[in-house]
Amino acid sequence: MEMENGSSPAKSWGFRANPELIMSSDNTVRGVLYMIRSKLNQLDTRPIIPLGHGDPSAFPCFRTTQVAEDAIVESLRSAKFNGYSPTDGILPARRAVAEYLSKDLPYELSPDDVFLTLGCVQAIQTIITVLTNPKANILLPRPGFPHYEAFAKACHLEVRHFDLLPDKDWEVDLDSVNTLADENTVAMVIINPGNPCGNVFTYQHLQKVAETAKKLGILVISDEVYDHLAFGKNPFVPMGTFGSITPVITLGSISKRWIVPGWRLGWLVINDPNGILKQHGIIDCITAYLNISADAPTFIQGAIPDILAKTKDDFFLKIVNIIKDCANICYEGIQDVPGIICPTRPEGSMFVMVKLDLSIFVDIKDDVDFCFKLAREESVIILPGMSVGLNNWLRVTFAIEPSALEEGIKRLKAFCERHSKKP
The missing domain is CATH 3.40.640.10 (Type I PLP-dependent aspartate aminotransferase-like (Major domain))
Incomplete structure (x- = not known):
């Protein structure tokens, strides 16, 4: 049988994709966040709150020296x-x-x-x-x-x-x-x-x-x-x-x-x-x-x-002080969010790990389900703990503009209250 251009079809193609590479990529921070972003509700006109990726450079308060x-x-x-x-x-x-x-x-x-x-x-x-x-x-x-x-x-x-x-x-x-x-x-x-x-x-x-x-x-x-x-x-x-x-x-x-x-x-x-x-x-x-x-x-x-x-020390001091204030906003705010437990106050980097208490939620299966629904309903992006090795935990980034962080925690609390079991 000849193809339309007159050439014969290949007997079989010798190339194959590397399945391990695809699986490894899907589990990276970038790969997981890409999947979560695909769940965003395009009709939600509120700004997206990025609590999933450690890149504060988008915010004016974190401009480099x-x-x-x-x-x-x-x-x-x-x-x-x-x-x-x-x-x-x-x-x-x-x-x-x-x-x-x-x-x-x-x-x-x-x-x-x-x-x-x-x-x-x-x-x-x-x-x-x-x-x-x-x-x-x-x-x-x-x-x-x-x-x-x-x-x-x-x-x-x-x-x-x-x-x-x-x-x-x-x-x-x-x-x-x-x-x-x-x-x-x-x-x-x-x-x-x-x-x-x-x-x-x-x-x-x-x-x-x-x-x-x-x-x-x-x-x-x-x-x-x-x-x-x-x-x-x-x-x-x-x-x-x-x-x-x-x-x-x-x-x-x-x-x-x-x-x-x-x-x-x-x-x-x-x-x-x-x-x-x-x-x-x-x-x-x-x-x-x-x-x-x-x-x-x-x-x-x-x-x-x-x-x-x-680079002068006052630049470093300014950045650390902003991050410290954001860490405190995050830690204190999460204390009032039902179903989320923060075992320790963050003291370094730009992240904190918090644990999900799935027993209080009506319709949340696991950390991935939580993050997908949170993105769709509240336009808040958080990284599921699965991607860093702890199922049913979340990694929260707090190195963003303080006002955006406060808004993100407010939306997170509303989401958890909406999905929690009634008293």
């Missing part, structure tokens, strides 16, 4: 940063990141310890890929940031979850870490300040994490993209402080502290004074992977020295 904007303009106009970047990043930018991070460490980082990446997400993808080996497994927090699991599954790296304990300010359950680890475990991941929990680990707890990792012979991947966004009883302590106990790879970016997630400048940093990672080929493998992947934009790299060195 003029220093950062001027540095970008100067970098562009200099015409010095229009070409390709070196694999690990431009030297002045790597030096600036090393100096910036060294301020909080008991030792000095070298520019050779710093690899610049296309946002923190590329840093995650890089280290997950580098650590993938046959039979290897990695320990991830539950709840956690879903990109780690998505990249691990794409690389066929086995994932094992340890719990964070809500009744202990979301500390790592170190007993479960010890139980889960075996001779094939390569690393454990921590996120501090916490996404999605809004917690900040103490110095003492981080030291216990390092000592546990040393005993198990694994490295610690410390996601510190929310570094210094701490506004509670615990100050931010970088995990690299304990790099002499066990090797630490720090992941970070300018996205959150400078409120510029779209600028896509992140880093992967080696905190390993004893040189253990170099001895085991990890550094060379990081370089090899970055040789075949995309680079952070060179004009952003060119601006980094001025951004990091010239």
Whole structure:
């Protein structure tokens, strides 16, 4: 049989979509929020309240510093940063990141310890890929940031979850870490300040994490993209402080502290004074992977020295104070919302985890059903806990304009009252 154009039909097509990639993407924050947005009622003329995504840059009160904007303009106009970047990043930018991070460490980082990446997400993808080996497994927090699991599954790296304990300010359950680890475990991941929990680990707890990792012979991947966004009883302590106990790879970016997630400048940093990672080929493998992947934009790299060195403390203080006020608005407001329980007051990052009491609702099946109906009825977007590893919980973002946050909580309360069982 011939087709209309005279050619014969193919016997069979050899290509197939990767089902694991599609499933992994559907469970990322971006994938889940896309599905929730599809449930919005187009006839609702009220503004959408975005309590699901950690991007406050859309709100005027969270505008980045003029220093950062001027540095970008100067970098562009200099015409010095229009070409390709070196694999690990431009030297002045790597030096600036090393100096910036060294301020909080008991030792000095070298520019050779710093690899610049296309946002923190590329840093995650890089280290997950580098650590993938046959039979290897990695320990991830539950709840956690879903990109780690998505990249691990794409690389066929086995994932094992340890719990964070809500009744202990979301500390790592170190007993479960010890139980889960075996001779094939390569690393454990921590996120501090916490996404999605809004917690900040103490110095003492981080030291216990390092000592546990040393005993198990694994490295610690410390996601510190929310570094210094701490506004509670615990100050931010970088995990690299304990790099002499066990090797630490720090992941970070300018996205959150400078409120510029779209600028896509992140880093992967080696905190390993004893040189253990170099001895085991990890550094060379990081370089090899970055040789075949995309680079952070060179004009952003060119601006980094001025951004990091010239931003004044009053900018950081202003941002932290706004976020702290929003965290308090969120926590206090949720206390009056039926069916939602907030176990701890958020003290860092831009999020808080709250638990659903499904027993009080008439027609809510689970956290996903809750978020779909909330979007459709109230034009409020919240992330279901399923996407971060805790079913029937919710991750609420509070880093938005305070007035919008108050309106969002008001709508959330109305929704819960409407769907709750009558007294």
